[in-house]
Amino acid sequence: MLPQSEIERLKLTIKGVVQGVGFRPFIYCLASELNLSGWVNNSAQGVFVEVQGPKARLREFLDRLQTEKPPLSQIHELQVTSIAAIAETRFEIRPSVSGEKTALILPDLATCPQCWREIFDPDNRRYRYPFTNCTHCGPRYTIVRRLPYDRRNTTMSAFPMCAECRAEYENPRDRRFHAQPNACPRCGPHLEWWDETGRVSARHDDALIAAARAIDAGQIVAVKGLGGFHLIADARDETAVRRLRDRKQRPDKPFAVMYPSLDAIAADCQVSPEEREWLRSPQGPIVLLTKKPGFEDSGAIAPSVAPRNPTLGVMLPYTPLHHLLLAELGYPVVATSGNRSDEPICTDAEEARDRLRGIADCFLVHNRAIARAVDDSIVRAIGGRATILRRARGYAPLPIATGLVGDVPLGDSSPRLLAVGGHLKNTIAIGRGPQIFVSQHLGDLETPQAVAGFEEAIARLQDLYDFTPESAVCDAHPDYRSTQFVRGLNLPRHAVQHHYAHVLACMADNQVLYESGLGVAWDGxxxxxxxxIWGGEFLRIPAIAEGEDLPEFTRVAYFRPFPLPGGDRAVKEPRRVALGMLYEAVGDRLFAASEDFSPAIARLLGSFTPQERQVLHRMLGRSLNTPKTSSVGRLFDGVAALLGLADRCSFEAQAAIALEAVIDPEAIGEDSYPLPWQWSDDGATVALDWTPTIAEIADDLADGVAVGVISCKFHHTLVEAIVATARRVGESSVFLSGGCFQNRYLSERAIARLQQAGFTPYWHRQIPPNDGGIAVGQIVARLRAIASGRPSDYR
Incomplete structure (x- = not known):
């Protein structure tokens, strides 16, 4: 027996992603292997450990804790203190304890290889069981109601474990040790097959077989999955896909496709090694891939799945239910969100039966409750890395770390902030200490149902963490539903300019919150x-210096504003945007019958009736309902309409997507159009004058230059404007943010040209560049204001 002087006892507090990932059994096995005594348990803050033994073995324990931890775990903070040794001989796992709730909840994870093998093994007791999971995979965020993450606090509390599942759950050496959703066919959730009225006609595996047969027959099946319902149809069946479009009132927006295997995806799409890894990662997102040449003629996927689009959003099955269904079918299916247009995704079976009636022909449901709606995430390769375009399943609610801003620590003394995001692609966030907890994608706040879902998400996220905000942060737009919600709170409130929030979200995403730089914020x-109305902004962001009276940002450049005839109607009719731009350039001449315009402009004018032209001329001439904007997103719309690619749109960014899609990779050169500067009277700001750009585009069209070449030159023009403005401003760091930078060609060209010119470009990865990142930027804006000793500019 060792002398007491050689025995030491350590107390560890471990924070990060350490619950629901097999962390406690890892600690137990490691301590047992090293013959150490003590205990480990979960808490509402993370994992607590007390471990005792010889000093040399304790050092080995700490080293291996860091290097051998479970692959899905993340240690954000490890506190180690020495305490008095006690008489003790064994190591044990103790029950969870409560307290202030700061522990990180793991997102829902795709089926792991071990569970996949079990559901297809006829000799395994979980053969064909669609709710199989372990500590390496399965539901997390969608089932947890409160912390700590124990079964009693999840929707699985309704399913008492059988003796065999209980034995697995209590065995520290089993991979299902404390797997909170652990279940089997004897004790767990089960499937039911409903007709459109909700009548049950099959259960268990028979229900799954019935769903497969219905999809085979061309029907649309509403399937209750992990975070809500999918509407599923045979992706090869043009009639079924068109029926789904008609019923869902979604005429053009591409559908996501779930394939049975990676090989099947690779047969239809170009898949890089990185994209392969993203597809089969535990996050299992939808990945935007480029279709292979000849795809449209192959008949592999119905033309209406992603019409006139060179990319396809694809994913692999990510739950046992999806694996079993796709294995039964053997072909790809459309798997789109189970909702009506602009409404939240359905999560409850009875709710889905009522809300999806008339869209779905039948329903495959189960009796495991969903605690919160979580849609599929969307990822695109930009600049050689994954950029999240929709942050939801697999990623939410993992936090974004704020760390330091300048020399000012924003640690546990930071105020508790609620940020409510924007109006489109809404997410909400709570700022707590050094972390920002971001909700899953909530969608556009266009309907009462969407606003109700937004308010529910705020309440549930606050309840999950026992979070009471000290102040609220919103967008500066007075008419956003999110802004109006904040006005109804009995809290101090701060408004943040939209594009400033975009840039700060990019800075937070790249962990450079304290630096100065040039923010390029381009959106709709x-x-x-x-x-x-802004949307084509160059903002200089100063470095944070405590106590200095600095502006939040300086608008150093922007695109020359142009009118939007009809306001919001112009967003849905790019031809109106093009008309407004042409009127800004040539004035009343645009409507003169004697003018001999190029064929492209004549075609555009001819898309309106004589009466419409008369009304639009009057509106533009008198500035009636023609708000002006500097938006690059609308500039994309106008150019797309001028090129005849999109006179009208049925979904956001449809025209911009069409303009990117026609770029001809065989004809790409280095040419661009002129985009001169117009200086302000004081020389402090610059307006980028797009009118010569439009004039030369019209000339190229008249000369028969291919649309793909014109689109390429237009993209180059925008990129050269970024480089030229960066040179003028003189900041070495350039932050690219806003919905326009979902455009892969624009982003990658800008990144490459900035690097060639000696700048350091930053772009998004974990936070979407679109309005899904606004809530993060709002919190960072408030933290920067506090760190610099400056109150918010808005109240």
Whole structure:
């Protein structure tokens, strides 16, 4: 027996992603292997450990804790203190304890290889069981109601474990040790097959077989999955896909496709090694891939799945239910969100029966409750890495770390902040200490149902963490539903300019919150500091220096504003945007019958009736319902309409997607159009004058230059504007943010040209560049204001 002087006892507090990933059994096995005594348990803050033994073995324990931890775990903070040794001979796992709730909840994870093998093994007791999971995979965020993450606090509390599942759950050496959703066919959730009225006609595996047969027959099946319902149809069946479009009132927006295997995806799409890894990762997102040449003629996928689009959003099965269904079918299916247009995704079976009636022909449901709606995430390769375009399943609610801003620590003394995001692609966030907890994608706040879902998400996220905000942060736009919600709270409130929030989200994503830089914020629309519509902004962000009276940002450049005839109607009719741009360039001449315009402009004018042209001329001439904007997103719309690619749109960014899609990779050169500067009277700001750009585009069209070449030159023009403005401003760091930077060609060209010119470009990865990142930027804006000793500019 060793002398007491050689025995030491350590107390460990481990914070991060350490619950639901097999962390406690890892600690137990490691301590047992090293013959150490003590205990480990979960808490509402993370994992607590007390471990005792010889000093040399304790050092080995700490080293291996870091290097051998479970692959899905993340240690964000490890506190180690020495305490008095006690008389003790064994190591044990103790029950969880409560307290302040700061532990990180793991997102829902795709089926692991071990569970996949079990559900297809006829000799395994979980053969064909669609709710199989372990500590390496399965539901997490969608089933947890409160912390700590124990079964009693999840929707699985309704299913008492059988003796065999209980034995697995209590065995520290079993991979299902404390797997909170652990279940089997004897004790766990089960499937039911409903007709459109909700009548049950099959259960268990028979229900799954019935669903497969219905899809085979061309029917649309609503399937209750992990975080809500999918509407599923045979992706090869043009009639079924068109029926789904008609019923869902979604005429053009691409559908996501779930394939049975990676090989099947690779047969239809170009898949890089990185994209392969993303597809089969535990996050299992939808990945936007480029279709292979000849795809449209192959008949592999119905033309209406992703019409006139060179990319396809694809994913692999990520739950046992999806694996079993796709294995039964053997072909790809459309798997789109189970909702009506602009409404939240359905999560409850009875709710789905009522809300999806008339869209779905039948329903495959189960009796495991969903605690919160979580849609599929979307990822795209930009600049050689994954950029999340929709952050939901697999990623939410993992936090974004704020760390330090300048020399000012924003640690546990930071105020508790609620940020409510924007109006489109909404997410909400809570700022707590050094972390920002971001909700899953909530969608556009266009309907009462969507607003109700937004308010419910706020309540549930706050309840999950026992979070009471000290102040709220919103967009500066006075008419956003999210802004109006904040006005109804009995809290101090702070408004943040939309494009400033975009840039700060990019800075947070790259962990450079304290630096100065040039922010390039390009999107559709956002409320400007001067009350006009912004969207083509160059913002200089100063470095944080405590106590200095610095502006939050300086608008150093922007695109020359142009009118939007009809306001919001112009967003849905790019031809109106093009008309407004042409009127800004040539004035009343545009409507003169004697003018001999190029064929492209004549075609555009001819898309309106004589009466419409008369009304639009009057509106533009008198500035009636023609708000002006600097938006690059709308500039994309106008150019797309001028090229005849999109006179009208049925979904956001449809025209911009069409313009990117026609770029001809065989004809790409280095040419661009002129985009001169117009200096302000004081020389402080620059307006980029797009009118010569449009004039030369019209000339190229008249000369028969291919649309793909014109699109390429237009993209190059925008990129050269970024480089030229960066040179003028003189900041070495350039942050690219806003919905326009979902455009892969624009982003990658800008990244490459900035690097060639000696700048350091930053772009998004974990936080979407679109409005899904606004809530993060709002919290960072408030933290920067506090760190610099400056109150918010808005109240």
């Amino acid at each position: 629309t956002g409320y400007g500091s001067d009350g006009t």
